[in-house]
Amino acid sequence: MQLYEQHPLKIHNSLGGKKENFKPLKEGYVGMYVCGPTVYSNVHLGNCRTFMSFDMMFRYFRHLGYKVRYVRNITDVGHLENDSDDGEDKIAKKAKLEQIEPMEVVQRYTVDFHNIIKQFNLLPPSIEPTATGHIVEQIEIIKEIIENGYAYVVNGSVYFDVVTFNEKFDYGKLSGRKLEDMMANTRQLTAQSEKRNPQDFALWKKAEEQHIMRWPSPWGDGFPGWHIECTVMSTKYLGRTFDIHGGGMDLKFPHHECEIAQAEASYGKAPVNYWIHTNMLTLNGKKMSKSIGNNVFPHEIFSGDTELLSKAYAPAVVRFFMMQAHYSSILDLSDDALQASEKGYHRLMDAISILEKLETGSKSDFDVQTWRQKCYDAMSDDFNTPILIAHLFDAVKHINQIKEGNEMITEVDLNLLSDTIKAFVYDVLGIAPASEAQGDSNNLDGVLNLLIDLRNEARANKDFQTSDKIRDELVSLGIQLKDGKDGTTFSLN
RNA sequence: GGCAUCGUGGCCGAGUGGCUAGGCACAGCUCUGCAAAAGCUUGUACAGCGGUUCGAAUCCGCUCGAUGCCUCCA
Structure with missing residues (x-):
């Protein structure tokens, strides 16, 4: 009998906002996807908190006896700098700034990320896919969404048609928003925008001449929109519907909302059973x-x-x-x-x-x-x-x-x-x-035990000057002696 | 402006319709040559105002305040 049978788990599902009994799609197995870092700068502590929280969940699932496939991506392309039509990729922008290859930026900060995460004792995920490694799949799913009538092509870019989608599905169910409200609260589209509606989001963005990260596609050279990579990488490795999708609270809208929309627009069904959102540091x-x-x-x-x-x-x-x-x-x-x-x-x-x-x-x-x-x-x-x-x-x-x-x-x-x-x-x-x-070492143990012996001899002789010197000097070195009933022990700070 | 989350004792932070989380700090005591460590003891908090209830910090309403999202961000 596995531990998970003895200790049934409850999870707060952000979709619906209630605590629910956790029941995986396949007994004994858990599929979990977490939105990973965008590697265009060093991870800060807030990022780390999120990954640490999911690491803890990953560990507890494993402890309970589940077989877990934990997928955490690396976003190495695709975040639009702004919503204007000359939107450029964050990573490409940084690269130009520093006069180096975009993939060099990616490499540097990916290494930094792994280094930090290791110091925090995070287990490596089962799969750590990169967005650039899944361009082909992203193009395929965009084609599907267009065929299903939920996206349109304008001048080499592809946009998700939120209004049409909302007629059949519910756009906003995760974040508790209503499309009418969103539309009422948005300023009028500027005349030069390619989008039919301000709420529409890019699935594929045309690359301008100076844009260095670019891939060929049926719509011309360009790069994928921010949300599509997660839809592709999660469903590719975990199935079209999977157990858990996690991420920081700040990704709930629009990122995760868009992920749901993309999955429903392409595969026709909800991608995720349990959404988990971690809070901010x-x-x-x-x-x-x-x-x-x-x-x-x-x-x-x-x-x-x-x-x-x-x-x-x-x-x-x-x-x-x-x-x-x-x-x-x-x-x-x-x-x-x-x-x-x-x-x-x-x-x-x-x-x-x-x-x-x-x-x-x-x-x-x-x-x-x-x-x-x-x-x-x-x-x-x-x-x-x-x-x-x-x-x-x-x-x-x-x-x-x-x-x-x-x-x-x-x-x-x-x-x-x-x-x-x-x-x-x-x-x-x-x-x-x-x-x-604490960087344990037997040598240190030996030396300290010797010092403890010397100090206790001094104490026995009432030579407190010597005994206190040993104790105080050790404290200043970060070593605390503790006199107990059964002798003296120490701990390192 | 809209949506969301939240407001807990000196600090950090759980929880919950009635039976006192926990950590840290503070004080007293025990132990100790003196300390430290450890142990014991003490603290009755839940933004404000109404309402529901036998009973609310916990449910409902309003007010005030904070934070997040609504444009990239874990």
């Missing part, structure tokens, strides 16, 4: 955004090299900080909040590290079975990581009590406790084990 109460410059880069956090922070924070601490908030809530980044998380993180990790040293007894004062169930209940209730973490701290309390000799635990329970807490912290939350995060 804010900085000073405002959304992080590349375009307005309100952002923090991960390397600035890791190095502490920013005016926003008083010190550097390890990737695992940042990850723990993010997991303390629900994925669907706005999270505001601040130095105070990170500091609080860092302390909590160390408390949790210290408890895990003393698990092996605990002595077992004849009975348990801690109901591990019930606690374990609560952990699953939290995660299975729309991936409620903050509640899970609250339960983990409940266990921390008991672990410390057992260490102090105030409580007892049986060997069986201790093993279950140990396995469960490690599974949730390491495997599900994706928080790196202490040894990895």
Whole structure:
């Protein structure tokens, strides 16, 4: 029996706005697509939060025993700079600015993205397709949409006909908008626009002479519109209808709305059963955004090299900080909040590290079975990581009590406790084990144990000057000694 | 202007029609040579105004405020 049978999962579906019981199309398998980064600049921390949230979901699905195909794309072409007719591709624009090949820009920032994501301990997706690798498929689906009567060609460009589409399908069902309202709220089209209606969006854009990223198509040389790549790459690898589609809240409209429209206009059916949208990470109460410059880069956090922070924070601490908030809530980044998380993180990790040293007894004062169930209940209730973490701290309390000799635990329970807490912290939350995060080494252990011995000798001789010197010097090196009942231990910061 | 989300104790952040999340900070105590760590104890918050209810912070309405989307953005 798989874990997913014992712990049924509920997911908040953005389409409809309700929590629903999760039922995959094929039992035991999950298909999940997440809109990945546009690689024309470094990822900022806000981007990372989204990918981290979906990484956590990916991990929990796997933990539950599902076989998951997780597709996260790389957008390396296609974002129109603006809606005007000379709209050019963001990546191409950046390339011209820096006098290099567009694919060089793509390469540089893709490498940066992978590097950062790895430090945050994200698992690689099953497939990471690129938009430029699927031009042929994009052209094919555009042809289909034209044949079905939901798109029109103007002067080498192809536009999706929202009004015609809306007659048969419902444009706006994901974002809760009505086409009439949208049209009423839009200014009149300028005379020179090619579009029949301001709400129409580009499926294919004609490339002007100076446009360097271009591909031949039945409508002339050009490049694909922003929304079509996701429709193509998701359905190609997951099927025309698949389980989960995720992305940041800011993509709900128009991007995801358009994806639904494109899929329905071509294949005639809804592409996705469960839409999941993660909320924004804010900085000073405002959304992080590349375009307005309100952002923090991960390397600035890791190095502490920013005016926003008083010190550097390890990737695992940042990850723990993010997991303390629900994925669907706005999270505001601040130095105070990170500091609080860092302390909590160390408390949790210290408890895990003393698990092996605990002595077992004849009975348990801690109901591990019930606690374990609560952990699953939290995660299975729309991936409620903050509640899970609250339960983990409940266990921390008991672990410390057992260490102090105030409580007892049986060997069986201790093993279950140990396995469960490690599974949730390491495997599900994706928080790196202490040894990895702290750069463990046996040499260091040996040296520290020697220093601890020397200090304890000094203390025994009441030579507190020496003992305090050892302790204080170590603290300034980031090593904290902890005197307990059963001797002295240390932890690294 | 339209649509959406949200407003919780010093800070961060869950949750919910009645039975006190959690973390951090603060205070007292225990332990300690002194600290740190750990443990124990204390904090009764839910924007405002109405309404529904035996009972609402939780449901409904209004007001105020914040944020997001409506043009590229996770």
